[in-house]
Amino acid sequence: MPPMSSGFDGQTTSGEELHTPLRDFLRTETGSASVLLVAALAALAWVNIGPGTYEQFWGTHFSVRIGSAGVSLDLREWVNSGLMAFFFFVVGLEARREFDMGELRERRRVTLPLVAGLSGMVVPVAVYLAINAGQSTAHGWGAAMSTDTAFALGMLALLGNRLPGGLRIFILTVAVVDDFVALIIIAVAYSGDIDVPALLVALGLFGVILLVRAAGARRGWVYTLLAVATWVALLESGVDPVVIGLAMGLLTFAYPASRTALERASGLFRLFREQPTPELERSVRRGLASALSPNERLQRLYHPWTSYVIVPLFALANAGIELSGGELARAFASPITLGILFGYVLGKPLGIVGASWLTTRLSRGRLRPSVGWGATTAGGTIAGVGFTVALLIATLAFDGGQLAEAKVGILSAVVGAFLMTWLVSWVIGVLPRPTRMRALLGTAEGIVDLAVPVDPDRDHVRGPRHAPVTVVEYGDFECPYCGQAEPVVRELLAGFGDIRYVWRHLPLNDVHPHAQLAAEAAEAAGEQGAYWEMHDLLFTHQDALRAADLLKYAGELGLDTDRFHRNLRTHSGVGRVSEDLESADLSGVSGTPTFFVNGRRHHGAYDIDGLSASVRAAKERAVLAGRRGRRRQ
Numbered sequence: 001m002p003p004m005s006s007g008f009d010g011q012t013t014s015g016e017e018l019h020t021p022l023r024d025f026l027r028t029e030t031g032s033a034s035v036l037l038v039a040a041l042a043a044l045a046w047v048n049i050g051p052g053t054y055e056q057f058w059g060t061h062f063s064v065r066i067g068s069a070g071v072s073l074d075l076r077e078w079v080n081s082g083l084m085a086f087f088f089f090v091v092g093l094e095a096r097r098e099f100d101m102g103e104l105r106e107r108r109r110v111t112l113p114l115v116a117g118l119s120g121m122v123v124p125v126a127v128y129l130a131i132n133a134g135q136s137t138a139h140g141w142g143a144a145m146s147t148d149t150a151f152a153l154g155m156l157a158l159l160g161n162r163l164p165g166g167l168r169i170f171i172l173t174v175a176v177v178d179d180f181v182a183l184i185i186i187a188v189a190y191s192g193d194i195d196v197p198a199l200l201v202a203l204g205l206f207g208v209i210l211l212v213r214a215a216g217a218r219r220g221w222v223y224t225l226l227a228v229a230t231w232v233a234l235l236e237s238g239v240d241p242v243v244i245g246l247a248m249g250l251l252t253f254a255y256p257a258s259r260t261a262l263e264r265a266s267g268l269f270r271l272f273r274e275q276p277t278p279e280l281e282r283s284v285r286r287g288l289a290s291a292l293s294p295n296e297r298l299q300r301l302y303h304p305w306t307s308y309v310i311v312p313l314f315a316l317a318n319a320g321i322e323l324s325g326g327e328l329a330r331a332f333a334s335p336i337t338l339g340i341l342f343g344y345v346l347g348k349p350l351g352i353v354g355a356s357w358l359t360t361r362l363s364r365g366r367l368r369p370s371v372g373w374g375a376t377t378a379g380g381t382i383a384g385v386g387f388t389v390a391l392l393i394a395t396l397a398f399d400g401g402q403l404a405e406a407k408v409g410i411l412s413a414v415v416g417a418f419l420m421t422w423l424v425s426w427v428i429g430v431l432p433r434p435t436r437m438r439a440l441l442g443t444a445e446g447i448v449d450l451a452v453p454v455d456p457d458r459d460h461v462r463g464p465r466h467a468p469v470t471v472v473e474y475g476d477f478e479c480p481y482c483g484q485a486e487p488v489v490r491e492l493l494a495g496f497g498d499i500r501y502v503w504r505h506l507p508l509n510d511v512h513p514h515a516q517l518a519a520e521a522a523e524a525a526g527e528q529g530a531y532w533e534m535h536d537l538l539f540t541h542q543d544a545l546r547a548a549d550l551l552k553y554a555g556e557l558g559l560d561t562d563r564f565h566r567n568l569r570t571h572s573g574v575g576r577v578s579e580d581l582e583s584a585d586l587s588g589v590s591g592t593p594t595f596f597v598n599g600r601r602h603h604g605a606y607d608i609d610g611l612s613a614s615v616r617a618a619k620e621r622a623v624l625a626g627r628r629g630r631r632r633q
Contacts, residue, residue, distance in 0.1 A: 036150050036387070039312035040319040040411070047320030054320050071232060079310075079317045080392060085231060085245035087306045087314070087388070088183060091149070092249015093299050095176040100254040100295070112367045113170070116355045117177025120383055121145040123351030124343035131339040140336060140397040142190060143406050144343030146182040146389035148414075149175040150311060152382045155418055162425040163378055164440045164617070166371045170379050174352060182389045183246050190396040191239045202233035206247065213251055218294070223248065240396070254295035256588045267510065311388055318391045321407045331408035336398070340390070340409030345416040349380030374428040374439025381424055384417035386410055437620045449601040451586035454502050460531050463493060463500035468622040469615050472502045472596040474584050477519060477538040478512035478545055479592045485606050486539045492611050499615055503535065505580040506592050514545035516577065521550040521564075523573025528559050598622065 047054040063072040073081065099110075128144040152171055156163065209226045217223075227248050234241035271280055321327075331337045356376055360368040369376045387410060394406040428439050450472060456465050473489065475482040493501055505522075507515035518538050525534035537553045538545065547568065554564040567573065587596070595602040595611065598618040604610050 034154065035308055035312050036154075036315055039315040040387070043316045043318070043320035044323065046316075048323055051322055058317050071235065076317045076395075079314050080395060081235065081241050082231075083310045084314060084388075084392065085242045086302055087310050088179065088242050088245035089249045090299065090303050090306045091176065091179045092246040093252055093254075093295050093302075094172070094249075095180065096250050096252055097254040097295050097299070098173060098176065101256060112356060112359050112369065113173035114177055115359050116352045116369075117174045118181065119355030120147070120174060120348050120351040120380070121178060121181055123354070124347030127343040127347040128339035131342065132335045135335060137334075137336050137339075137402065140394065140402070140406060141339075142182070142185050142393040143390050143397060143410065144340045144347070144386070145178075145185075146386055146393070147171075147175045147178045147348070147383040148385050148387035148389070149179070150307060151385045151387050151414060155382055155385060155421060158418075159421065159425055162429060164371050164375050166441075167375045167379050170370055170376070171382060174379070174383060178383075179389065180246065182393070183240075183243050186240045186393060186396065187243045190393060194239065195237045198233050198237035199239060202230050202237055202239070202244075205230040205233060206244075209248075209251070242392075252295045252298060253293055255293045256590065314388060314391070318395055319407065319411070321404045321411075327404065328408065330401075331405045334402075334405040336402055336405040337409035337412070340386075340406060341412050341416060344384040344386050344390075344410075344413035345381075345420060346384075348384035348386075348417075349377065349420070352380035352383055353377050369442060372437075372439045372442035374424070374431075374436075375442070378421055378424045378428070381417055381420040384420065385414050387414060441617065441621055449587060450596045450599040452583035453599070459502045459504070460526065460535075461500050461502055462532060464498060465500065467498050467500040469496070469499040469598055469618045470502060471499060471611070471615065472504060474504050474506040474580070474587075474589045474592060474594045476505075476507050476512055476515045476592040477522070477535075478515040478542060479508065480542070482593045483539055483542050485593045488606060488608050488611060491608050492615065495608075495612065496615055496619075498619075504583065505577045506584045506589060506594075507577065507581075508592060517547060517550065517568070518545045519577045520568060520571060520573035521553075523576050524564050524567035525554065525557065525559060527567065527572070528563070530557050530559060533557050 043054075058076040059074050061072055061074050062078060064070055124144045125141045128141045129138055132138040132141075149172065152175065153168065156168060156171065205226055209223065209230070212222060212226065227244055230244045231241040234244060271283075353373075353376055356369050357373075369379075371379070390410045390413075391407065394403060394410065398406050428436055431439060454461075454470050454472060471489070471492070473482075473485070475485075489501060493499065505519040507519050509516050522531055522534045522538060525531055534553065534557060537557065541549065541553070550568065551561060551565060554561050584590075584594075587601075593606060595606055595614075597611075597614040598621070600614075600618070602611065602614050
């Protein structure tokens, strides 16, 4: 048996423990925000302690040559145009994951974050241009438009429970649109003189990448070589080569690990355990890799590097500015600094909230933010933190004193965005509870992850038949993590009198050999009106689930043991178990336990705090939806 998890977040899968890619992404980004901040402060300290050494170091040239051909850039350019391609590659991976598996898999949901993201760029640019109207500094408008995802999510983490978890998804989807458009602008508006032959070579190489992908090639080194060649061609063409990173990320499919693939990987591992040969070891490795999508594998590989090394290194190379009273006074009198500061702190929230409101009105409520308007406003102010892409564009648009003024504006916007967000969250916090809940949660219908709705006439239900909140668990009677979750579920039912609990079978036969028979035993007991009694007894004796044990439990419950034995022997419950298995596959469930709260998949720990938080949020949404329905009547 797998070891018990003290954090109530373990899960038995058919081969490998999995985590949600989006949750890993958020955890890494929020954690890396502190590293990014330290790097920015280190750059400021370095340039003010030894300004000559700072510029001298980052101005050092480094060349890579093969024969007579090669690339020669200074260290700052290697970071900005080379390493940052990996950052945008991870952005592209996450955008593709959201489109294939996340909030954007319902295509109608793409519209609002797309409009909000575009408006959240256009309005800040308009603010910048208004402040810089008629001046040569107007060409730096691109430095005032792009949200920094790491800082934004880190800021959201600092605010803790003041804002709903769904706001993270809203910010992330807006930021994905933001980064995508920003790269297009970098390639079009901030590239040097275009070398057409080199650009055609780059386009040709990208066409080869598309052909290789269409042919189903899975060798990573093939794509790496083609991507590096395209990067060099784009560099020679004058187009900023970081664009190839985003393009490669967007091409990388994301899909959930299927139970079939996990069972196949588990079977390979058992063969290797019996006969540990090098050939079987390679087969196991390939089997495990094929169970996960390329998108998830590459995110796991590159995301920590971009978050903890590349982006902080970029900040160290670009955030350094000399700070003195005279320099700051000159900067805050500069239209560059003021344009960037007000573009982010005022333009971003106005653009995002205004576009969201207008889209909701024009669609007659069919398209609305996934959170309440108070949370949407907080999302707009959080989006006003611009750093990574803003600095990247600033280094392309300005130099000398103007670049220093742009950096002051960017760093000031980080502080301003945090203060604005804190103010919005404080105002929401002092509202009366019903108003506060509506401001935070809103009334939008969430994505329903549970493919087969709960049917009280078919499903096994504990609790009130028409409760406002339904908790569904896919479980396995032999799974130790399900056994760990069982007392939590009991506490949840005792603490909330108005929720109902549904158990659905997901016996993982490749790792739990007695799980299928135990599920059929529960169904056999159910035919005699003792389903939940048998359910509880099976969890009490998880390590004794053989046929003889099951017959003993039937006797303890006072069941007709002859009928019970006959049902087990003829597998009369297998059809019902198969229906639950099919519903699990349709819902993308591959491990146990997996919980759904009002049809929405519960991610994270399934301890009493984690599940209670999900139940409370679902209950609040149910109450808000009920009020809205009564108003319509």
